Amino acid sequence: MDGGAQYNPRTVEEVFRDFKGRRAGMIKALTTDVEEFYQQCDPEKENLCLYGFPSEQWEVNLPAEEVPPELPEPALGINFARDGMQEKDWLALVAVHSDAWLLAVAFYFGARFGFDKADRKRLFNMINDLPTIFEVVTGIAKKQVKDKPSVSNSSSKKSKSNSKGRGSESQGKYSKGMQAKDEEGLGEEDEEEHGDTLCGACGENYASDEFWICCDMCERWFHGKCVKITPARAEHIKQYKCPSCSNKRARP
Numbered sequence: 150m151d152g153g154a155q156y157n158p159r160t161v162e163e164v165f166r167d168f169k170g171r172r173a174g175m176i177k178a179l180t181t182d183v184e185e186f187y188q189q190c191d192p193e194k195e196n197l198c199l200y201g202f203p204s205e206q207w208e209v210n211l212p213a214e215e216v217p218p219e220l221p222e223p224a225l226g227i228n229f230a231r232d233g234m235q236e237k238d239w240l241a242l243v244a245v246h247s248d249a250w251l252l253a254v255a256f257y258f259g260a261r262f263g264f265d266k267a268d269r270k271r272l273f274n275m276i277n278d279l280p281t282i283f284e285v286v287t288g289i290a291k292k293q294v295k296d297k298p299s300v301s302n303s304s305s306k307k308s309k310s311n312s313k314g315r316g317s318e319s320q321g322k323y324s325k326g327m328q329a330k331d332e333e334g335l336g337e338e339d340e341e342e343h344g345d346t347l348c349g350a351c352g353e354n355y356a357s358d359e360f361w362i363c364c365d366m367c368e369r370w371f372h373g374k375c376v377k378i379t380p381a382r383a384e385h386i387k388q389y390k391c392p393s394c395s396n397k398r399a400r401p
Contacts, residue, residue, distance in 0.1 A: 161268050164258045165275045171201035175247045178207040179286045181350045184396045190228035198223040221253040244283040285352040350375035364391035
């Protein structure tokens with residue numbers, strides 16, 4: 150594997166950037182690209198691993214041949230458990246191991262390049278500010294946001310009603326900060342209500358100038374760009390299903 154052979158981050162900021170890139174790639178594999186990921190994890194093949202790269206790409210492949218490897222290795226044999234458990238449980242298991250691997254890689258770089266106690270603490274705090282892959286994949290990250298006392302139930306309901314399509318023919322829930330600004334005073338209110346919402350695909354926060362869409366099945370929100378849905382297309386969607394929910398119904 151060349152996940153770290155050609156790129157060695159040496160500062161806390163570089164290691165964190167490396168962590169975020171690998172994390173984003175693995176989240177893609179387990180959410181928006183889940184159908185492709187599922188197919189690649191054939192139980193008939195040898196021990197397979199899920200790798201994330203700083204470029205936000207992912208790959209399912211055999212483990213590195215060199216001993217010891219250039220970087221810590223992800224969990225082996227994720228494909229063997231695929232058909233022996235429910236898909237959501239299997240994806241959650243892969244997510245947990247992916248989180249462990251990301252931490253191992255980040256602190257491997259920290260040890261290799263002599264991070265002191267303050268550097269290690271700063272790196273961990275930066276990492277800890279992001280939801281884990283497990284939290285994103287299982288929806289726990291969204292539930293944590295919902296449970297925050299600063300967001301009341303009435304506020305949450307108003308947020309959803311304001312986010313629905315302007316036309317009565319569109320039932321899909323979507324939100325774009327720029328649309329809200331057309332109504333007096335709603336621009337700041339929309340951003341405040343959605344500010345802690347996390348994208349179900351990339352795990353990043355809501356921003357007022359980005360288009361978002363909500364899955365009518367699992368009720369997770371997604372950046373339009375992450376699920377390849379444009380505002381124009383959303384106008385014609387009566388019930389939106391995210392890639393994960395669509396694949397669940399398609400697979401026996």
